[in-house]
Ligand SMILES: Nc1ncnc2c1ncn2[C@@H]1O[C@H](COP(=O)(O)OP(=O)(O)OP(=O)(O)O)[C@@H](O)[C@H]1O
């Protein structure tokens with residue numbers, strides 16, 4: 001097949017059918033935008049989860065009547081562990097102060113006495129400790145006499161995992177839906193374009209054009225529509241990201257200590273290439289069906 | 294043209310020096326016992342036998358509905374025969390696969406009553422399409438299209454949109470499109486049907502000029518004022534069979550023109 005001629009004719013086709021194609025590209029861009037936004041959510045959740053997973057923390061709540069000597073001994077043991085990078089002793093006063101600062105709900109809480117807040121040892125693990133390892137450390141530390149309770153934030157991670165799984169499923173579902181939309185919408189516009197160019201197709205067939213020659217431009221036009229929709233969505237997403245990320249970053253950093261990230265280069269490439277590919281497939285299917293040359 | 298692939302799988306089909314000596318000696322088109330049924334009980338063509346020599350000019354005539362268009366469609370393979378053989382340059386084209394049909398058509402120039410040119414294209418584009426499908430380089434396309442437009446009397450008017458052309462001019466563009474790939478055989482299905490009588494003569498003359506350069510022309514028409522002005526071979530289809538005269542109406546074997554066109 002002569003690619004150069006197909007491109008020339010596809011460009012003419014895009015020019016002649018631009019109204020039809022603009023409508024298709026715009027609606028498909030919205031579909032791609034939904035998918036892109038979901039992927040952006042997944043990317044950020046994933047980044048946050050990875051960050052927290054790596055900066056492991058264990059809180060050892062101490063018994064009110066714990067022997068200071070036991071506590072000191074516990075600290076020595078903890079500091080001797082290779083997985084532990086830092087241990088901080090939080091007294092009830094400190095716990096109360098930091099709670100009141102974070103809670104920030106009003107005066108009635110400030111009447112809470114320090115006794116309500118148990119003393120604790122905040123254990124920071126070295127980077128890269130797996131969650132399983134931190135679980136086993138936590139369960140061993142629970143055996144110590146001074147320890148009343150251990151918080152390894154397991155349920156927290158489970159919740160995050162569930163959220164991440166849900167978001168991923170949503171992305172997969174949306175991706176399937178977008179593929180379906182692209183195939184349907186582009187298939188339909190190409191069907192219309194074929195109908196409008198029926199006369200030209202007939203002339204080319206009479207002059208001895210092969211199937212590939214007649215179909216080539218339509219496939220390219222579909223491919224272009226898929227690509228343009230994905231590109232439009234990516235640009236809109238990028239514009240949204242650039243205008244919002246600074247204000248969101250501040251809040252997020254305070255809440256979770258992580259920053260907003262944009263889609264990875266590979267995700268972007270996959271979106272654009274996927275758009276082009278599905279567009280080409282959609283139009284090829286349509287042309288096969290409606291253009292029996 | 295070097296380095297560019299020009300798809301032309303049957304080079305010997307073309308007019309000119311490419312055909313081998315034995316190929317040139319044979320008739321360009323032979324129909325052997327051809328049957329075409331649209332209804333099982335009533336064949337449109339029943340046992341048509343026909344032989345057309347290279348370089349001939351022949352009228353195909355007959356009353357409306359006789360099967361003139363059908364006969365031509367069998368040659369450019371819009372339709373397939375139900376029985377018999379159609380030999381084009383010695384090859385049976387009646388049973389070509391769908392994939393080969395485009396390559397047959399590259400050796401034919403086809404002209405219709407309704408012009409079949411694209412109104413929103415220029416005259417140039419309408420003619421060039423016949424060469425572009427052959428993946429011919431643009432430089433060559435330009436010179437050959439200009440040459441073809443000149444031959445049909447539209448020199449220098451390639452840039453005009455065909456919607457602005459008159460009927461006769463549109464048909465000239467269609468003729469240019471048919472001749473630009475230098476086909477061996479031209480099939481014209483009532484090319485003058487939509488034109489005034491004097492324009493019809495002009496177009497007929499144009500086809501005759503093309504014929505003098507060696508291209509075989511089959512000219513279907515039921516306009517006997519046109520036929521009577523010339524002494525070309527006459528192929529008449531009636532009741533699904535062919536009746537012939539070698540030199541126009543004067544030699545018509547039947548009882549005059551009425552058996553010819555109903
Ligand atoms: N695709 C088809 N399906 C069914 N019948 C057909 C088809 N094509 C042609 N016919 C029939 O075959 C007969 C011959 O048709 P054809 O078009 O070849 O006639 P024609 O000689 O070209 O007539 P005209 O001078 O009016 O153009 C007609 O009776 C027509 O109804």
Ligand SMILES: [Mg+2]
Nearest residue numbers: 361362363482
């Ligand atoms: Mg007819």
